[in-house]
Amino acid sequence: MARAPTTLDTFAAIAEPKRRQVLDVMAVGGGELAVNALVQSLGWPQPQVSKHLAVLREVGLVSVRRKGRERMYRVNGDQLKPVYEWAKSYERFWQHQLERIKGRAEEHARRSAK
Amino acid sequence: MARAPTTLDTFAAIAEPKRRQVLDVMAVGGGELAVNALVQSLGWPQPQVSKHLAVLREVGLVSVRRKGRERMYRVNGDQLKPVYEWAKSYERFWQHQLERIKGRAEEHARRSAK
DNA sequence: TTGACATATGCCAATACTGGAATATGATAC
DNA sequence: GTATCATATTCCAGTATTGGCATATGTCAA
Numbered sequence: 001m002a003r004a005p006t007t008l009d010t011f012a013a014i015a016e017p018k019r020r021q022v023l024d025v026m027a028v029g030g031g032e033l034a035v036n037a038l039v040q041s042l043g044w045p046q047p048q049v050s051k052h053l054a055v056l057r058e059v060g061l062v063s064v065r066r067k068g069r070e071r072m073y074r075v076n077g078d079q080l081k082p083v084y085e086w087a088k089s090y091e092r093f094w095q096h097q098l099e100r101i102k103g104r105a106e107e108h109a110r111r112s113a114k
Numbered sequence: 115m116a117r118a119p120t121t122l123d124t125f126a127a128i129a130e131p132k133r134r135q136v137l138d139v140m141a142v143g144g145g146e147l148a149v150n151a152l153v154q155s156l157g158w159p160q161p162q163v164s165k166h167l168a169v170l171r172e173v174g175l176v177s178v179r180r181k182g183r184e185r186m187y188r189v190n191g192d193q194l195k196p197v198y199e200w201a202k203s204y205e206r207f208w209q210h211q212l213e214r215i216k217g218r219a220e221e222h223a224r225r226s227a228k
Numbered sequence: 229t230t231g232a233c234a235t236a237t238g239c240c241a242a243t244a245c246t247g248g249a250a251t252a253t254g255a256t257a258c
Numbered sequence: 259g260t261a262t263c264a265t266a267t268t269c270c271a272g273t274a275t276t277g278g279c280a281t282a283t284g285t286c287a288a
């Protein structure tokens with residue numbers, strides 16, 4: 001057996017740093033952006049941009065609209081809400097700084113001892 | 115050329131559904147949990163649990179403490195804050211969606227009232 | 229020491245993901 | 259029609275990741 005579910009979901013989609021970058025550029029743009037505009041902004045090969053957009057589209061993180069021979073992409077933030085909610089449910093855990101420091105020190109000691 | 119950066123970061127760590135499950139069980143527990151307790155709760159083979167814990171440890175999502183021959187794991191929610199912040203920065207994109215739904219509902223109500 | 233318990237690690241096979249280049253599709257303009 | 263622009267898709271190679279099993283490490287108890 002092998003690589004597990006790989007359910008192509010939102011979490012998997014945003015695991016790729018480049019995909020987050022794509023979303024970030026689109027967010028700054030605010031409205032719609034053509035693929036070419038993204039290619040310009042990001043400086044990546046066009047097929048690479050298109051492929052990342054395809055993944056984002058499949059999980060519903062972006063939506064597309066045809067406009068002449070261009071395709072206008074728009075962020076669909078809706079799909080990020082579950083991520084937000086999930087992370088937020090751990091809010092109570094990010095206040096115990098003493099605990100964190102202690103844990104890190106132990107981890108470091110463990111690794112150095114090897 | 116291959117599988118890209120794969121910078122083993124927080125986003126990649128939580129991309130695995132099972133890893134989120136591990137965190138969720140630990141969060142419900144509230145405090146510390148031994149590996150065996152996780153194995154019991156999850157019903158997975160022990161090596162699998164240990165390996166997922168190792169990944170979570172490497173990115174700092176959990177911390178470990180020795181207690182006799184057990185290892186007590188604890189959620190380190192601190193590392194989830196960046197995820198929370200990033201998703202939150204897209205808040206306006208899902209509020210926008212809400213506005214649109216609200217607008218449509220009002221429109222519908224107005225038409226029904228006629 | 230020996231043995232049992234708790235956890236981590238190493239090795240392997242299978243797979244799925246990414247980037248790259250070439251090519252296909254689709255739409256406009258001439 | 260043909261040429262050109264904009265974007266998507268296909269095929270490929272390389273690699274990272276996962277699960278499964280076996281085994282190693284580490285700790286306590288008798």
